[in-house]
Amino acid sequence: MSTSFKSLAASIGLGISLLAGSFVAPSVAHAEGEIRIAEQFGIVYLLLNVVRDQHLIEKHGKEQGLDIKVDWTQLSGGAAVNDALLSGSIDIASAGVGPLLTIWDRTHGRQNVKAVASLGNFPYYLVSNNPQVKTIADFTEKDRIAVPAVGVSVQSRFLQYAAAKEWGDKEYNRLDKYTIAVPHPDATAALIAGGTELTGHFSNPPFQEQALKNPNVHVVLNTYDLLGPNSPTVLFATEKFRKQNPKTYTAFVDALAEAAEFAQNNKEAAADTYIRVTNAKIDRAELLKIIEDPQFEFSVTPKNTYPLAEFLYRVGAIKNKPESWKDYFFQDAKPLQGS
Incomplete structure (x- = not known):
């Protein structure tokens, strides 16, 4: 970082x-x-x-x-x-x-x-500026994912739900170690600017849409795909x-x-x-x-x-x-x- x-x-x-x-x-x-x-x-x-x-x-x-x-x-x-x-x-x-x-x-x-x-x-997006990250399985120890509160925010829980689908219930918290608590406005600014280990942001509207205006940012996960409208x-x-x-x-x-x-x-x-x-x-x-x-x-x-x-x-x-x-x-x- x-x-x-x-x-x-x-x-x-x-x-x-x-x-x-x-x-x-x-x-x-x-x-x-x-x-x-x-x-x-x-x-x-x-x-x-x-x-x-x-x-x-x-x-x-x-x-x-x-x-x-x-x-x-x-x-x-x-x-x-x-x-x-x-x-x-x-x-x-x-x-x-x-x-x-x-x-x-x-x-x-x-x-x-x-x-x-x-x-x-509303659909929530997990977005990333790392071109190597296409799915949640592509995050590594070099990446950091911004969430409002580590472990307990709904974004953290969505990430755990997705991890359990990917690797099984015993691995539901597999990605928690990559998450960091950052308010949405600051995380969005950091993701757009780049140059840090913060390469992911589990966001919400309008911050996710603002980040996606940057061509280097893309959607990794859509919660509607994960759970349906919710x-x-x-x-x-x-x-x-x-x-x-x-x-x-x-x-x-x-x-x-x-x-x-x-x-x-x-x-x-x-x-x-x-x-x-x-x-x-x-x-x-x-x-x-x-x-x-x-x-x-x-x-x-x-x-x-x-x-x-x-x-x-x-x-x-x-x-x-x-x-x-x-x-x-x-x-x-x-x-x-x-x-």
């Missing part, structure tokens, strides 16, 4: 460590009418951008006679998000299905963390927050459903929202082309999450076996019809 990238990785790692460390002490429990939401990077979090931009939680709270204060924070990686949720620093976590299943398993019978809803269905990213919360804040929780769920309908049916307005809220340096036409991809679906209904859950139990990554997707999703007054 080059000195410049070592410095980058070290500074990122330190930042994440300090960020996670800041969540050690649980905050004071708050009354109904406040909600703290953590979001991450990428188009897959667009529903939260819409909720924030249109003040939908506040809107649905007022319909119940409640003034809701909403606090937003941005983190990188499922590990930091899970730490924040368990410490009481946030109420709603947004991360991949991998971190959800990890925290669901870890809190089973205690805090009972479960998913609230999906954020939609919901890689979800929102989750503790059972305590849901029970103690029923009006706030309901307002959030209703706001999310409204945001999903808006994003799915108003792609141009959704693109404008993403740029406005995130200050993303992306061409509007390019962004619109990405979210108008027929493979993209903005929906709160989870799709095809259970195969990953069953896999993680099978290889021993989680101890509790979910009998179906309903075990790790809250079943609300308007139950989701997912998978």
